[in-house]
Amino acid sequence: xxxxxxxxxxxxxxxxxxxxxxxxxxxxxxxxxxxxxxxxxxxxxxxxxxxxxxxxxxxxxxxxxxxxxxxxxxxxxxxxxxxxxxxxxxxxxxxxxxxxxxxxxxxxxxxxxxxxxxxxxxxxxxxxxxxxxxxxxxxxxxxxxxxxxxxxxxxxxxxxxxxxxxxxxxxxxxxxxxxxxxxxxxxxxxxxxxxxxxxxxxxxxxxxxxxxxxxxxxxxxxxxxxxxxxxxxxxxxxxxxxxxxxxxxxxxxxxxxxxxxxxxxxxxxxxxxxxxxxxxxxxxxxxxxxxxxxxxxxxxxxxxxxxxxxxxxxxxxxxxxxxxxxxxxxxxxxxxxxxxxxxxxxxxxxxxxxxxx
Amino acid sequence: xxxxxxxxxxxxxxxxxxxxxxxxxxxxxxxxxxxxxxxxxxxxxxxxxxxxxxxxxxxxxxxxxxxxxxxxxxxxxxxxxxxxxxxxxxxxxxxxxxxxxxxxxxxxxxxxxxxxxxxxxxxxxxxxxxxxxxxxxxxxxxxxxxxxxxxxxxxxxxxxxxxxxxxxxxxxxxxxxxxxxxxxxxxxxxxxxxxxxxxxxxxxxxxxxxxxxxxxxxxxxxxxxxx
Numbered sequence: 269x270x271x272x273x274x275x276x277x278x279x280x281x282x283x284x285x286x287x288x289x290x291x292x293x294x295x296x297x298x299x300x301x302x303x304x305x306x307x308x309x310x311x312x313x314x315x316x317x318x319x320x321x322x323x324x325x326x327x328x329x330x331x332x333x334x335x336x337x338x339x340x341x342x343x344x345x346x347x348x349x350x351x352x353x354x355x356x357x358x359x360x361x362x363x364x365x366x367x368x369x370x371x372x373x374x375x376x377x378x379x380x381x382x383x384x385x386x387x388x389x390x391x392x393x394x395x396x397x398x399x400x401x402x403x404x405x406x407x408x409x410x411x412x413x414x415x416x417x418x419x420x421x422x423x424x425x426x427x428x429x430x431x432x433x434x435x436x437x438x439x440x441x442x443x444x445x446x447x448x449x450x451x452x453x454x455x456x457x458x459x460x461x462x463x464x465x466x467x468x469x470x471x472x473x474x475x476x477x478x479x480x481x482x483x484x485x486x487x488x489x490x491x492x493x494x495x496x497x498x499x500x501x502x503x504x505x506x507x508x509x510x511x512x513x514x515x516x517x518x519x520x521x522x523x524x525x526x527x528x529x530x531x532x533x534x535x536x537x538x539x540x541x542x543x544x545x546x547x548x549x550x551x552x553x554x555x556x557x558x559x560x561x562x563x564x565x566x567x568x569x570x571x572x573x574x575x576x577x578x579x580x581x582x583x584x585x586x587x588x589x590x591x592x593x594x595x596x597x598x599x600x601x602x603x604x605x606x607x608x609x610x611x612x613x614x615x616x617x618x619x620x621x622x623x624x625x
Numbered sequence: 626x627x628x629x630x631x632x633x634x635x636x637x638x639x640x641x642x643x644x645x646x647x648x649x650x651x652x653x654x655x656x657x658x659x660x661x662x663x664x665x666x667x668x669x670x671x672x673x674x675x676x677x678x679x680x681x682x683x684x685x686x687x688x689x690x691x692x693x694x695x696x697x698x699x700x701x702x703x704x705x706x707x708x709x710x711x712x713x714x715x716x717x718x719x720x721x722x723x724x725x726x727x728x729x730x731x732x733x734x735x736x737x738x739x740x741x742x743x744x745x746x747x748x749x750x751x752x753x754x755x756x757x758x759x760x761x762x763x764x765x766x767x768x769x770x771x772x773x774x775x776x777x778x779x780x781x782x783x784x785x786x787x788x789x790x791x792x793x794x795x796x797x798x799x800x801x802x803x804x805x806x807x808x809x810x811x812x813x814x815x816x817x818x819x820x821x822x823x824x825x826x827x828x829x830x831x832x833x834x835x836x837x838x839x840x841x842x843x844x845x846x847x848x849x850x851x852x
Contacts, residue, residue: 348757349755351755356753358750361746362749362751364750365850376755379755379756409849
């Protein structure tokens with residue numbers, strides 16, 4: 269999280285009041301999105317999160333206030349030219365059904381007048397980036413693709429002219445839960461490579477916690493209630509409204525923020541290499557992969573040995589414990605070597621992260 | 626004289642009527658389509674009404690134009706040809722004018738319906754990517770509305786092939802004059818054959834148009850939305 273960077277896009281004192289409406293949809297909004305980070309906009313429906321997003325590329329014109337893109341005031345510039353510099357991805361994707369996938373991705377580069385070879389190379393690059401083989405997909409039409417594939421193309425199209433800012437309006441909202449999980453992981457991986465400044469509207473708190481470097485919680489009347497890291501929003505809600513919004517599940521949600529590799533784990537030893545006092549030991553196969561527990565202090569009946577990769581989160585570990593009905597899980601590294609163990613009681617007694625005393 | 630002998634003896638004349646009929650319909654619907662496309666796109670983008678007008682008034686004016694053009698369709702055709710006669714006289718000019726007026730509504734209705742049927746998400750993403758209104762209209766809205774617009778043109782053609790017969794009453798081109806003459810002297814020599822030949826002639830013209838439309842549709846519908 270490079271939150272120290274200067275804001276790539278900022279809203280300054282933005283308000284929006286729709287004609288024929290007395291109450292503003294968004295009120296006095298001040299928001300700075302640091303370069304290269306993902307900000308998640310969340311809140312109950314009608315709280316102005318989508319309106320705020322659409323004011324950033326002026327699909328909705330603000331009533332008062334300034335929009336600043338990379339240090340320049342863009343409140344009054346030509347809206348079409350502004351939008352070509354900002355990627356835009358929506359839930360319904362909105363691919364042009366009469367354009368091939370390649371032509372869909374090439375829309376903005378064509379408007380900007382790139383030459384043919386550059387456009388063609390860019391389309392291939394983007395399709396690779398979103399995990400679709402160019403020669404299989406660039407000549408297909410949108411209706412020949414699944415929902416998940418269409419949204420990948422939607423993201424690629426948003427990235428086409430290499431905009432510094434991406435606006436995404438519930439892009440994964442219409443995708444089934446299993447595909448959504450995968451596409452979120454891919455999206456995070458993608459962001460690691462491209463490091464765009466991203467504003468992302470969602471109604472799913474888990475998604476906000478998973479993807480966001482920061483979360484902006486919107487409240488009634490289009491007011492910004494809190495704008496902070498997911499950890500802080502969950503553990504230190506700014507007010508009653510945020511506390512109620514993140515709800516009673518906040519402590520559990522926090523588990524998914526904590527990577528196992530950051531934890532101080534119970535040390536374990538390979539059975540037969542040392543004495544059995546204090547720490548658990550296990551038996552391993554010829555490749556050194558753990559097979560079963562050999563000794564656990566104070567236990568006669570050995571539970572099944574289940575493992576979770578250290579790139580996973582505490583949430584994954586708990587999920588596995590409940591699933592396999594064991595009190596401890598082994599944490600393994602990329603080579604399947606056991607790194608340590610996590611006990612159920614560690615969760616309740618307080619988790620220690622590395623560096624803590 | 627039996628029917629086939631009659632057609633054989635009159636073949637040159639019938640082919641000439643057929644060509645006239647075909648061209649009369651082509652020009653009438655062609656002009657109507659041009660007017661409807663222009664008016665329909667302008668109406669759809671609210672470009673025909675000043676910005677200062679209130680929204681309901683602008684929406685009302687769009688409906689208004691549709692109502693006027695549909696009202697025109699309800700004028701009895703014989704009456705319209707008659708009413709145009711003092712101004713435009715007899716022959717091709719008043720025939721073409723009247724038929725154009727009749728053809729506007731079916732096309733205009735479908736231009737408006739076709740443009741309205743374009744998915745909002747498609748339009749929003751087009752806007753969000755910074756496409757100008759003109760570019761959106763030419764590359765997104767019209768191509769996506771085209772199948773609906775084309776079916777409107779097709780309906781207009783079928784209607785106008787029939788109505789064009791009435792143009793015979795004011796000496797217009799096509800099968801009309803022959804048909805009306807045959808009806809007027811029904812019972813005398815070859816009158817029935819004359820009526821039958823003119824009627825079948827209209828059907829042949831319609832069949833030719835159907836083939837033309839099949840080809841046009843095949844080659845102008847964008848591949849991604851072809852069913």
